[in-house]
Amino acid sequence: MSLEDSDNLLEVRDLRIRFRLDKKNEFEAVKGVSFDVPRNATVALVGESGSGKSVSALAVMGLLPVENALIEPASKISFDGRELQTMPSGQRRALCGRDLSMIFQEPMSSLNPVLTVGYQIGEVLRLHKGMGAKAARARTVELLDEVGIPEPAARIDYYPNQLSGGQQQRVMIAMAIACEPKLLIADEPTTALDVTIQKQIIELLKALQQRHRMSVLFITHDLALVAEMADRVIVMRNGEVQEQGDTRQVFLQPQHPYTRALLECRPPLDARPHHLPVIDDMMRGDESPAIVLAERTRGYVEDERPLLVVKNLSKSFYSREGLFGQKEFKAVKDVSFTLPRGKTLGIVGESGSGKTTVGLTLLRLHEATGGQAFFRGKDILAMSSREFHDYKRRLQIVFQNPFASLNPRFTVGQILLEPMRIHNIGADDRERNALCFKWMERVGLPVEAFHRYPHEFSGGQRQRIAIARCLTLHPEVLVCDESVSALDVSVQAQVLNLLQDLQDDFGLSYIFISHDLSVVRYMADRVMVMRDGAVVEMADSDDLYRNPQHPYTQTLLAAIPGRQGVS
């Protein structure tokens, strides 16, 4: 993998892409980007949402919508010595899939659900290699074996929904490497997957790259993820390349403040600063001002009186089976924990572990199947719904997806006023309006936000709106269900800081649910690890991360990207 090799497989020069929004407005998504992908090497394109990284990759593949995407004629994309932009579209299409191939973020939506995986992989072979049905099938079994799918001869006839998310992504990879491409573009291939699966996929890609001596252009928002696999890193922001260089150099001596910000905004695993550094500090050039305050100490204190005591909480879902039968699915099994005032309980687990169901059941958005939850000594699960109505305001929830959790037809003002009206907080609308503005200021929203609709805000701001909506009710317990998972790294830090400040000011107790182990470590006093609906381990967060007892916890911790750092 010598980078001295001047022979570049892909050369992108001065790429400019504009999108036509309507008759008058245009948006310049990529502003003069140049980069190279050498032969037999992995290049990582890193950036947050809106950085133009995916658009650049789609331009290379020629997959941008023709109607509204304009690539400047001066832009040059040359692949293997041939200029792609001026190539006739028929030739270019033949190149895609054979020499150039791509994997997308969502394996479930990239595979056709009504065709078997074998057929879909075979289609590539039949199309580009002109193989017969028999030969294609034999090759497909080989490919499935190569990408690590167990029993490939049987799985070839499976439909995508019969495979797990990780296996689906493996099928996508098998499809992409079917014709032994020279360049594989992987667009956020692991973002939709669990951490342990993510690690496996990364390792698979690394192994395939070396075995087939191909080039990989790896697109991701997570800088830590590429430390172990990329030879070169390109950092993009707002359609411009901020920094590019050798992986080692970018990680160890980042030149651009934005690269530093990306590296430092993530909660570290070895320290717990009072506040996380945010991107603006970095861009201003202040040297991590947030670390002025002392580090936080975390953990439950033994003699604290708990605010919330949960005993043997369980929740089952039933699905019909046969004519009269019912099939029980235990989403949560016998979960018990306590939560003192002003503390945070982190719940960690992969998808399907039941962590979200715990949160929803506590708020009675699902009715519990069994168990008790004592809030200030009263069992909130056994109450009548009329009685529980008063307790609703004491327990609130911030959802994962800020794009889905706000009613798109309500203005921010309406969103914030509604809960106060329902619970008769404030004497009249005038007073409630004043309260609205108070909370908006508290979570860092501008005054003019009051009359705007949610879609006019960025993800981070929307999450602030969702938090403000909860705060209007003066809750005592706030369930944060993957509340920062959908946000960009730099915005994530801001929202985490906000949550931290609110806890300091109002003594809120958090139940912090996340699949992201470093975020949970930063936020939580006590961490509960869940798997298949059951608690596998619970301990104070420092103890758990330093000395995990259960093998599953150990696997999870080992899968955190960038844990080993750059070697």
Added chain:
Amino acid sequence: MFASSSHLSPGLWTLAWRRLRADRVAMAALAVLLLFAAMLAASMSGWLANDWADEIGVHYAPPSFIGAQADAAHRTAEPAATEVPPENPLDPLKDVIRELRAEMDGASVAAAAGGEAGAEDSYGIADPLEKELAEIRGMPSGAATHVTSEKKTTLPFGADKWGHDVIKKTIKGAETSIVVGLVAALVATFLGTLFGALAGYFGGRTDDFFNWFYSIFTSIPYLLLILAVAAVLQQKGVTTIILILGLTGWTGVFRLVRAEYMKHKEREYVLAAGAIGGSHLGRMFIHIFPNISHVALVQMSILAVGFIKSEVILSFLGFGVPVGVVSWGSMLNEAQNELILGKWWQLTAATGAMAVLVTAFSLFTDALRDALDPKLK
């Protein structure tokens, strides 16, 4: 700017109106709709077309831009001249009738001459109502003579069989058709949305109940259903048509709205509304409904168009508007026979008016849907 105007909030409708105004097609459609609305108001209050039933033209008077028919003068002169209806050359009994008539004439002449039993007919029975009948027979002929002298040979857009002005008839017909179409569409959309919302939101048994109801309802042949509702309501009139169409037309809306509610009730914003303590009704109609209202709106515009047409079928089947009330449907019904005679104007007037209204209505609801969606700017 926002801080100073914080007490008055530009609501959904203000913003929607702003967006509508930017849409030229929508504004044109709105202008057409307003024109129809004005026409409707004028005709209902009696300002316009109140005298549509006056027989002001000769029958089948052509539109003015074509010019009068050659035989029009002959026809106007004709009717009052004889009391005896003109002989039908195709009637197989015409010879018998002619004989009878000659006999009767002879008998009455004889009776008048004889003078002894003046009120005796050919069977030798005296008619006690002889005088009254003679009076009645005398009246219409006199009246007809009076009106005939004023009948026009051409009208701006022609006349129908009875000499009604087609333009006035179309305006008056719009009253019935638009009211039937819109109100029935409203009723059907309301029922469909309500049932769909309940079924989709609550699911489980409620959903089963509405689905059973829906399945049974749709398994009955449509016309039979219409006849059944008509038989229950027992009377003819605009209200009956509205009820027939409204009570049978909700099924399509129900399916679509139910599907939308099933999709939306799982959304996080609805869960969030539940978490802050919003009631079921509040979640159904304050939170979810505005987000699916486009489905109901589009369905309503499609239904309105369909119902205006259905009114034609009902009129044809005899369940339509009562005699003496005009609608586009009854006009189209008459046009079937006229078209064979080459009298196309009534058909053109009714379908033209219908097409313009329906197109404008569809374009407007489409634009309204877009304008009400805050995500589309």
